Amino acid sequence: MRIVGLEAYVVECEIKRHYRWRKGLPISPPKQEICWLRVVTDEGVDGWAVSSRGYIVADLVRRWLKEIAIGQDPLLKEQLWHKVWEVDRIEEFPIYALGLLDIALWDITAKVANLPLYKLLGGARDKILAYASTVTWETVDDYLRYADECLALGYKAIKIHAWGDFEQDGKLAKILRQHVGDEIALMYDGSAGFRYEEALKLGHMLEEANFLWYEEPMREFNIWQYQRLCDDLDIPILVPETADGCHYNAADFVVHGACDLLRTSSHYKGGITGAMRIAHLADSFGMYVEVHGDGLPNLHLCGAIPNTRYYEILVISDPKVEKEEQGELGIDSEGYVHLPQRPGIGWQIDANELAKKSFLSV
Known part of the structure; x- marks a missing residue:
């Protein structure tokens, strides 16, 4: 099994319920920008992960994660996890982006095993x-x-x-x-x-x-x-x-x-x-x-x-x-x-519909 593609879809969602945190912290924004990461394999088993700060994450997918992952075995998660951390020495990934590829790879692994991730x-x-x-x-x-x-x-x-x-x-x-x-x-x-x-x-x-x-x-x-x-x-x-x-x-x-x-x-x-x-x-x-x-x-x-x-x-x-x-x-x-019992992490995503809703795809 090999990774043949990485796709990032940025979706903007209105926040229905606004809220605040303690004094000194900003209130909730009017909308949330999320990025869905899709890891595509040559055996038809795809992995998914999602992150906030969608446009930032999509840029990292374009500049780094595609280069790290494409052509690699998605089941060698340790190897790819350490590659991301090596690049972090140069790029200084935001903390929320460091594990995004890893989450998608675990989704693939659990689907291959036909087990829920937990x-x-x-x-x-x-x-x-x-x-x-x-x-x-x-x-x-x-x-x-x-x-x-x-x-x-x-x-x-x-x-x-x-x-x-x-x-x-x-x-x-x-x-x-x-x-x-x-x-x-x-x-x-x-x-x-x-x-x-x-x-x-x-x-x-x-x-x-x-x-x-x-x-x-x-x-x-x-x-x-x-x-x-x-x-x-x-x-x-x-x-x-x-x-x-x-x-x-x-x-x-x-x-x-x-x-x-x-x-x-x-x-x-x-x-x-x-x-x-x-x-x-x-x-x-x-x-x-x-x-x-x-x-x-x-x-x-x-x-x-x-x-x-x-x-x-x-x-x-x-x-x-x-x-x-x-x-x-x-x-x-x-x-x-x-706990959900579906194989993998359990997201049920229509990639075509997601692409239609996206403000940016890379």
Whole structure:
């Protein structure tokens, strides 16, 4: 089997529900530009992957990924994964582009094996609990109302993205805990909004509210600061999420005592190959690894990794309607998401229709 073509399709989609994050971060744009990557083989088995920042990714496909992949065996994923990382030394790929080819190659491999990806990767479970991951809402009452709606749908866990004010966020955490009771898992994501002193004070408030984890409170440039925070807090610190370097970088956080839990994902950690390296790294140290973000590749990671606990689902403004729109990626009445059983990652794409909708094809 050989790769005979790489195709990139950029599609512009209107964002139906606008949202914001903490202070200092931009609000959601009016539209999203995504890029679908298609890897074509000489045996009729194609692989797919999708990324945000579509025009940037399409340019990288045109200038680099075609040269790296065409003519190669798509089942030699390790070889091609390292080739991408070699080119990264010169090109400095955006973090979301490093694993795109790898995801498509795993899609091909699982289709050849006639297995859903998570089973090919080892298979840890067929369903997993999901947590509702909030955007930033305006008031405390908004958080309480949406929490009630999420719990009524079956969610057993909620992660909050709040305002980026450590005092107000800490108060929200305590009020939310009182509101939902002790049986619901609560997590907090700081979106890297704090300096050490603020992160420490907020961490103590999250401890008082019995939060399950404290995610990315500071930028991840400085491992020493995270080491201090882990030493000074009891609540588990979950990082690195957006730091470059995949498992190489994650290993530094572990060996320096700068995290308690590790973050992994297909889109920020070098595709499926990089994400699984981080999962195995965490397991070797007896740590949990939590998968960042939703979507089919990340759901398959959740099904393959034994030392993970939840699948993340973003909740914006209407949990019930959003659940219906999510289809198979939504929760059941008990809060679980079930793994798809189609061979590969499971996207069902009509390439001809996609080409018609594309604003750019390369």
